[in-house]
Amino acid sequence: MKRHFRVWRGDSSGGDLEDFDVEVNEGEVVLDVIHRLQATQTPDLACRWNCKAGKCGSCSMEINGMPRLGCMTRMSTFTADETVTITPLRTFPVIRDLVTDVSFNYEKARETPAFAPPAGVAPGEYRMQQVDVERSQEFRKCIECFLCQNTCHVVRDHEENKEAFAGPRFFIRAAELDMHPLDARTDRKQHAQQGQGLGFCNITKCCTEVCPEHIKITDNAIIPMKERVVDRRYDPLVRLGRKIFRRDQLEAAGESVPRATPATAETPSGRRLPESPALGPDGRLDIAELSAPIQGGPSPFGEDITFPLPPERVTYHHPDPS
Amino acid sequence: MTTTPTRHLYDVVVIGAGGAGLRAAIEARLAGKKTAIISKSLFGKAHTVMAEGGAAAAMGNANSRDNWMVHFRDTMRGGKFLNNFRMAELHAKEAPERIWELETYGALFDRTKDGKISQRNFGGHEYPRLAHVGDRTGLELIRTLQQKIVSLQQEDFAATGSYDARIRVFQETTITELMLDGDRVAGAFGYDRESGDLLLFEAPAVVLATGGVGRSYKVTSNSWEYTGDGHALALRAGATLINMEFLQFHPTGMVWPPSVKGILVTESVRGDGGVLRNSEGKRFMFEYVPDVFRKQYAETEEEADRWYTDPDDNRRPPELLPRDEVARAINSEVKAGRGSPAGGVFLDISTRLPAEQIIRRLPSMHHQFKELADVDITKEPMEVGPTCHYVMGGVEVDPDSGAAFGSVQGLFAAGEVSGGMHGSNRLGGNSLSDLLVFGKRAGEHAAAYLDALPSRPKVSRVDVAAATEVALAPLARADGENPYTLQQDLQAVMGDLVGIIRREGELSDALKRLHEIRLRVATVAVGGGRRYNPGWHLALDLRNMLVVSECTAKAALEREESRGGHTREDFPKMSPQWRRVNLVCSLDEGGQVHLERKPVPAMRPELFDLFERSELAKYLTDEELGEE
Numbered sequence: 023m024k025r026h027f028r029v030w031r032g033d034s035s036g037g038d039l040e041d042f043d044v045e046v047n048e049g050e051v052v053l054d055v056i057h058r059l060q061a062t063q064t065p066d067l068a069c070r071w072n073c074k075a076g077k078c079g080s081c082s083m084e085i086n087g088m089p090r091l092g093c094m095t096r097m098s099t100f101t102a103d104e105t106v107t108i109t110p111l112r113t114f115p116v117i118r119d120l121v122t123d124v125s126f127n128y129e130k131a132r133e134t135p136a137f138a139p140p141a142g143v144a145p146g147e148y149r150m151q152q153v154d155v156e157r158s159q160e161f162r163k164c165i166e167c168f169l170c171q172n173t174c175h176v177v178r179d180h181e182e183n184k185e186a187f188a189g190p191r192f193f194i195r196a197a198e199l200d201m202h203p204l205d206a207r208t209d210r211k212q213h214a215q216q217g218q219g220l221g222f223c224n225i226t227k228c229c230t231e232v233c234p235e236h237i238k239i240t241d242n243a244i245i246p247m248k249e250r251v252v253d254r255r256y257d258p259l260v261r262l263g264r265k266i267f268r269r270d271q272l273e274a275a276g277e278s279v280p281r282a283t284p285a286t287a288e289t290p291s292g293r294r295l296p297e298s299p300a301l302g303p304d305g306r307l308d309i310a311e312l313s314a315p316i317q318g319g320p321s322p323f324g325e326d327i328t329f330p331l332p333p334e335r336v337t338y339h340h341p342d343p344s
Numbered sequence: 345m346t347t348t349p350t351r352h353l354y355d356v357v358v359i360g361a362g363g364a365g366l367r368a369a370i371e372a373r374l375a376g377k378k379t380a381i382i383s384k385s386l387f388g389k390a391h392t393v394m395a396e397g398g399a400a401a402a403m404g405n406a407n408s409r410d411n412w413m414v415h416f417r418d419t420m421r422g423g424k425f426l427n428n429f430r431m432a433e434l435h436a437k438e439a440p441e442r443i444w445e446l447e448t449y450g451a452l453f454d455r456t457k458d459g460k461i462s463q464r465n466f467g468g469h470e471y472p473r474l475a476h477v478g479d480r481t482g483l484e485l486i487r488t489l490q491q492k493i494v495s496l497q498q499e500d501f502a503a504t505g506s507y508d509a510r511i512r513v514f515q516e517t518t519i520t521e522l523m524l525d526g527d528r529v530a531g532a533f534g535y536d537r538e539s540g541d542l543l544l545f546e547a548p549a550v551v552l553a554t555g556g557v558g559r560s561y562k563v564t565s566n567s568w569e570y571t572g573d574g575h576a577l578a579l580r581a582g583a584t585l586i587n588m589e590f591l592q593f594h595p596t597g598m599v600w601p602p603s604v605k606g607i608l609v610t611e612s613v614r615g616d617g618g619v620l621r622n623s624e625g626k627r628f629m630f631e632y633v634p635d636v637f638r639k640q641y642a643e644t645e646e647e648a649d650r651w652y653t654d655p656d657d658n659r660r661p662p663e664l665l666p667r668d669e670v671a672r673a674i675n676s677e678v679k680a681g682r683g684s685p686a687g688g689v690f691l692d693i694s695t696r697l698p699a700e701q702i703i704r705r706l707p708s709m710h711h712q713f714k715e716l717a718d719v720d721i722t723k724e725p726m727e728v729g730p731t732c733h734y735v736m737g738g739v740e741v742d743p744d745s746g747a748a749f750g751s752v753q754g755l756f757a758a759g760e761v762s763g764g765m766h767g768s769n770r771l772g773g774n775s776l777s778d779l780l781v782f783g784k785r786a787g788e789h790a791a792a793y794l795d796a797l798p799s800r801p802k803v804s805r806v807d808v809a810a811a812t813e814v815a816l817a818p819l820a821r822a823d824g825e826n827p828y829t830l831q832q833d834l835q836a837v838m839g840d841l842v843g844i845i846r847r848e849g850e851l852s853d854a855l856k857r858l859h860e861i862r863l864r865v866a867t868v869a870v871g872g873g874r875r876y877n878p879g880w881h882l883a884l885d886l887r888n889m890l891v892v893s894e895c896t897a898k899a900a901l902e903r904e905e906s907r908g909g910h911t912r913e914d915f916p917k918m919s920p921q922w923r924r925v926n927l928v929c930s931l932d933e934g935g936q937v938h939l940e941r942k943p944v945p946a947m948r949p950e951l952f953d954l955f956e957r958s959e960l961a962k963y964l965t966d967e968e969l970g971e972e
Contacts, residue, residue: 033875049601051716061828065879066872070386072567075607075712077483078389093603094715117538118876128387128515132507136495137450145444146403149459155452159477162452162484166388202452236711 079167086330360553364759371787395482398474423767525801540874597731688729738763768908824869
């Protein structure tokens with residue numbers, strides 16, 4: 023059966039949605055249709071893919087406005103006469119057609135301190151309990167499709183936040199190392215808050231929603247990391263202890279004492295950063311927000327929108343390369 | 345757009361960013377060499393992520409009777425004694441260290457009760473031996489190595505201010521030709537997918553770690569990258585390939601829906617209790633136990649079922665026979681008209697384990713079937729059939745160093761692209777450990793080769809100009825063959841005529857057709873520009889797929905016996921005479937594939953003594969047995 027598709031084609035200088043009618047067979051996925059387009063109509067249509075089984079995270083794209091893997095989106099999920107609109111990931115600069123420059127993610131990976139092996143434990147002598155490794159293993163399921171990075175409204179359409187914000191993919195990396203039973207570093211939380219811009223995140227759970235591996239990014243990584251950072255930074259005794267022991271160092275380095283309110287910090291350029299949600303008197307996140315009728319808070323797409331969008335409402339314009 | 349390649353100077357260039365490539369690069373960098381990693385895809389997407397079951401290493405965590413000698417025996421049996429014994433020996437001895445090392449890089453394997461690395465059962469392995477993480481072990485391995493490389497880059501950043509100072513990853517880059525200075529490797533030529541720019545790497549040592557050749561087949565578990573690049577690069581540089589007739593068809597690939605045809609269903613499903621049934625509901629594997637394995641496998645369903653809980657007092661279920669046996673059995677059932685609706689057989693775990701356990705032990709299989717096929721494996725059986733999975737053959741290498749044989753020097757190979765280690769059939773779980781063991785060795789020996797090199801070889805301008813012309817030719821032709829059509833035609837020839845079951849007439853026919861396709865590949869043309877143009881990329885890959893397919897077809901025609909991943913309907917028996925023969929492919933000056941026979945190296949006596957004489961008698965000639 024022939025189905026109607028609209029595929030964004032172009033490069034960093036601009037482009038537009040092109041219309042195609044393509045044969046679709048029972049049991050196929052969106053990536054099959056792209057391959058058929060390449061083989062029959064547009065041999066140079068650019069699209070990343072590898073495993074075709076949802077294991078490598080290469081074929082990330084936006085299908086009817088939703089960030090998805092092409093290989094995991096079955097054609098049977100659309101109604102019979104529905105137009106399918108395929109656009110590149112919006113948060114990253116377009117290279118060509120559906121291929122975007124995802125180097126942002128590789129740069130952030132380099133800025134995340136690596137696993138620190140425990141001193142004095144020889145290879146082969148590592149002992150860990152299954153129940154302890156499981157927490158980190160959840161995050162190691164990540165296939166680096168970068169859909170969470172793409173959907174996160176802190177950087178989606180906010181190029182200016184990219185420098186200070188590592189994104190959900192690297193929050194789960196920090197959480198993974200924080201929860202690793204044998205990791206020798208103890209500053210993973212501080213790094214997440216101070217080096218990765220964890221405070222930008224106001225837990226709208228969009229990342230969790232798009233994760234093809236169903237990793238509970240917000241609940242199991244971001245919230246625990248936020249809470250522990252809070253514990254550490256705002257426990258008055260700890261703070262007092264730090265002040266006493268570290269005054270010399272702090273003064274010598276000319277640093278100010280850590281702020282008492284979360285993440286209303288200012289960037290070097292004087293721009294105000296987004297705020298974290300308010301904390302309760304116990305220093306933890308207000309439970310009411312987690313049990314609100316809309317999970318996690320406002321959707322970046324607005325409350326009155328349901329996916330998939332009707333094709334006439336997908337007005338895709340890629341941001342300028344500048 | 346310029347036709348002058350951008351030059352990069354390195355000590356070691358590793359082509360391929362899967363497990364073997366990354367492990368080789370780590371070793372070369374640790375030896376102080378400036379190292380480039382060439383990745384055909386994005387960093388961390390390599391096909392290694394598809395490996396599900398685990399990495400085989402005789403650590404003895406699950407059964408203390410396991411040791412390297414048992415592992416060595418299993419590997420040789422699996423490969424039907426055609427393996428390069430020295431590689432199998434090194435592999436069995438060094439695999440545990442390589443796995444433990446991964447933990448120091450941050451890997452998190454599943455654990456035993458006493459906190460050690462858990463090990464699972466797998467086809468052909470006598471004891472539970474596979475270190476694993478659920479059924480996504482390959483992903484864990486690639487991510488761990490990727491993160492180790494990042495951590496080395498962080499060290500370099502701290503020391504020099506540049507992440508790329510000593511080890512750099514060139515993502516989405518393809519090498520189309522190796523550059524030689526006389527017989528010595530001088531570098532590698534290729535292009536960057538994203539920009540279409542041409543690149544010239546000047547380096548005295550190159551490690552090939554490009555994986556396999558599965559894209560030449562219609563039904564395959566392999567990704568688009570698996571076009572035999574390393575095999576072809578090695579051939580054109582004067583190296584030799586061995587055992588190219590041996591392709592492993594994984595017995596259980598998905599057969600429904602069509603979009604995922606070929607994608608793997610891990611052997612762990614069977615290791616954890618899954619059984620194969622035909623359309624009559626019969627557990628048919630009991631009828632396909634070959635004589636050489638009869639002693640180790642159960643004869644009744646009752647005994648087989650007891651084995652899962654009491655492996656010491658019962659024999660293994662026949663579902664866990666080596667992959668070639670299971671693939672052939674499924675093929676026979678389907679041919680006899682007892683197949684499933686989509687042309688496979690049924691693999692059932694739903695009636696064997698509680699749903700909760702299936703989800704815990706096989707999470708990504710549950711996920712894969714749910715999302716890709718809308719099948720809940722805790723409630724209904726899967727439909728499975730054989731899929732082209734792995735090539736045992738590859739670059740003929742020195743077992744200790746991974747240095748390629750043939751006329752070329754400075755070329756190394758590791759992982760699937762190298763040949764010999766797995767003989768005629770690879771055991772599941774042996775590939776992940778193979779790429780760690782020999783990846784490390786290749787990196788180490790590439791560095792050592794460099795230290796002994798008197799002067800740096802030079803890349804010749806003439807060669808660069810020739811490589812540029814070849815690379816840009818498909819774009820320059822006004823019209824010609826469509827690369828996608830050509831690939832489909834090639835896949836049809838290989839799938840239909842050089843598939844699981846082979847016959848002399850069909851193989852000769854295949855060679856004729858491959859020759860016709862060769863002429864057509866020379867006229868392939870693509871529209872569009874150089875920037876991320878998949879048509880152009882495929883046009884260049886075709887050349888490699890073709891020459892490798894010719895090697896496979898030629899060797900398959902030559903070898904008149906059935907062994908492991910090579911089944912001849914006209915020669916159904918395994919022949920002890922043929923066990924002594926390796927088929928070696930090279931290219932002559934005209935670019936034609938040349939095939940010759942070489943003796944398989946004879947096992948050292950102390951390794952010989954690890955086997956019972958009665959077992960060896962099934963494989964070896966009387967003459968060989970008499971020598972002992």
